[in-house]
Amino acid sequence: MSSTPVTWFEIGSDRPAEVERFYADLFGWTFEEQGGPGASYRQTAAGGERGIGGAIRATDGSSPNYAIFYAEVADVADTCRRAEAAGGKVLVPPRSAPSGLTHAQLLDPSGNHLGVFTPPAGG
Numbered sequence: 712m713s714s715t716p717v718t719w720f721e722i723g724s725d726r727p728a729e730v731e732r733f734y735a736d737l738f739g740w741t742f743e744e745q746g747g748p749g750a751s752y753r754q755t756a757a758g759g760e761r762g763i764g765g766a767i768r769a770t771d772g773s774s775p776n777y778a779i780f781y782a783e784v785a786d787v788a789d790t791c792r793r794a795e796a797a798g799g800k801v802l803v804p805p806r807s808a809p810s811g812l813t814h815a816q817l818l819d820p821s822g823n824h825l826g827v828f829t830p831p832a833g834g
Contacts, residue, residue, distance in 0.1 A: 716783055717763060719764055719780070719781040719783075721826070723779075746768075751768070779816070780825060782826070786829065787815050787827055787829050790815070801815060802816040802824065814826060
């Protein structure tokens with residue numbers, strides 16, 4: 712069994728309210744706004760204790776809509792190096808949020824988008 716769980720997803724949309732309604736109607740998910748002015752980020756616990764959490768991020772329409780999963784890793788920078796060695800690409804290099812969360816986005820060899828992250832210490 713792998714020790715790298717998929718623990719988060721993100722859906723980017725230029726119509727976040729419509730996408731929120733879709734998932735609420737389809738799965739009963741509820742969302743809570745976590746973003747600031749002009750930076751909508753609507754989080755959901757989605758699957759409760761058995762599923763993973765996630766969010767809908769508002770986009771400005773200049774980038775394509777997307778869906779991505781995030782795997783929790785011990786070291787984001789090392790995971791990026793290993794991804795490149797395995798034939799993938801680093802799309803968004805490692806970044807740290809003020810909370811201490813570190814994340815990056817990758818492409819697998821066939822062009823599929825995925826993310827990796829390390830949660831803040833103690834979190």
